[in-house]
Amino acid sequence: MCRWTPSVAHLSSAGCPLPLSSAASLCLACFTLLLVTAGTATGACPPGVGHEPLQVLASGINCSWTLERHTRSYNHLEGDVRLRRLYSANKFFLCIDKTGKVDGTRRKNFADSLMEIRSVSVGVVAIKSVSTGLYLAMSKKGTLFGSVKYNPSCKFKERIEENGYNTYASLRWKHGGRQMFVSLNGRGKPRRGHKARRRHPSTHFLPMLPS
Template sequence: MCKWILTNGASAFSHLPCCCLLLLFLVSSVPVTCHDLGQDMLSPEATNSSSSSSSSFPSSFSSPSSAGRHVRSYNHLQGDVRKRKLYSYNKYFLKIEKNGKVSGTKKENCPFSILEITSVEIGVVAVKSIKSNYYLAMNKKGKVYGSKEFNSDCKLKERIEENGYNTYASLNWKHNGRQMFVALNGRGTTKRGQKTRRKNTSAHFLPMVVMS
């Protein structure tokens, strides 16, 4: 373009001063690209928002593998609460009497069999008789008893078995590596945890909704 201006276009611009011709020469020789114009035409807000959106995105969400699985937990006895009766496969309602004794009863209207099942953490519950205010517990030796205070013996792993019944195993105590379960025998008395197994129906309970 510069060559055209100086030769073919000389006659057309002969009336212009030399300084103007020099200015035209300089302007025509400056390279301008669409890419640079596109960048310059972006507003400061647009560039800032695009850069900030990418930089402020949490690194933990950059990929599914790095995010990790969030596990929901509950504070001490502040989780979901259910009012239930635990009806054993042997046809007894589990009860915790006012002296802390745990056993089974055939009476449907026994006030000590109305229980409050509270989620402590995922899959772990605390079971308390509303009437006696005792917690269902199992100690290290596998003895099932009622505890006035909530402690580590009161943490029970709740699981739904294949037959639709629930089992309740001690969270903290095992016997020779085996889980110990809350169970009622055919006479409605509790069994030692060492003598229980997951598949034994004596350890199976059906939670029944209590209508208030």
Template sequence: MCKWAPPSSGLQQGLPLQPLHRTCLLLALVACTTFASFLPVGSEGDSQESLLWNSAETAGLPWALGRREWSYHHLEGDVRLRRLYSANKFFLTIDRTGRVRGSRRRNHTDSLLEIRSVSVGVVVIRSVSTGLYLAMSKKGTLYGSAEYTADCQFRERIEENGYNTYAALRWKHRGGPMFVSLGGRGRPRGGHRTRRRHRSAHFLPMLPS
């Protein structure tokens, strides 16, 4: 009876690898090393979602990865310099008198804002030039506050169209949120008249030029 015997090859014990085998192994090692270099690296506990977000933020495109509400844990304590550009083409400004309004000028001194994350999804907005905080009163009126109070906290959310909305954290109107909003002439709208769907309440946080 004939017995099956494996074909002889350079991988048998005691025999050197043939050139073709060595080449295949080298190609496999190079492919694995190249793939690993493209994997995101984060601290222990970082989720894949937060790593993707950080990559998009670095590229200046925080809304390029989808149109849903993201986890903001990695932004706690984060400080960003931005200009808030409304969907109806105004830059939000806070002047030295505490007046909040919109300007068409891209490089308006009072439009450069410091957006600081104080907790998950909650930010404080402060004018760099005047040092005043954006605030909303119980009646929904926007104003610049010299002191940091609970009126200065806003819930930041990325909407489905890629714009951000900023709703007062402390105050509501009939159980619904009141939003930062600039009307057709650049004047702030009362929070009780705003809705999440309104274009006047939608802002793009733009990098300063």
């Protein structure tokens, strides 16, 4: 084994002379290795190494960009269904009877109050009575009713308020630029959407699991 000395012209150690041509070749090889190492350190792949993961692994070279984990886009899960009873801050359960009348009831296990809340897009839901099969809908004038067919008037923007209750505003209709909300007054009767406000207790509903 030869020990390196500072002399370039006569690299020797323990009587092992190294010709100048060999020293120059060795320097060239070291310089090439240095370039390859620098390229790998910056995340680039050396020439001749493809971008396929198997090819990179087979080469034994760590190309950082090929192993980089890309950010995933988690889209809203459309079609997600929840069975809930919408319990208002005024202590009424929202219900839709077979005639399409929307009302409030204090009966906890009333069949017409069990709702199927289905996500139709980001933050937008459709609400349907399980027993009657009618969809909660709002007219242009802000009146709530049960619709046999699902249509744009059946879409509501669902929002969780600061107090933990949800509000449901018509996606299709507004009144004077203001949102119109699903609302039950102190007697359990539906209020016109334009008379309800987001912060009013009559518009606040707690989705409760069926017992």
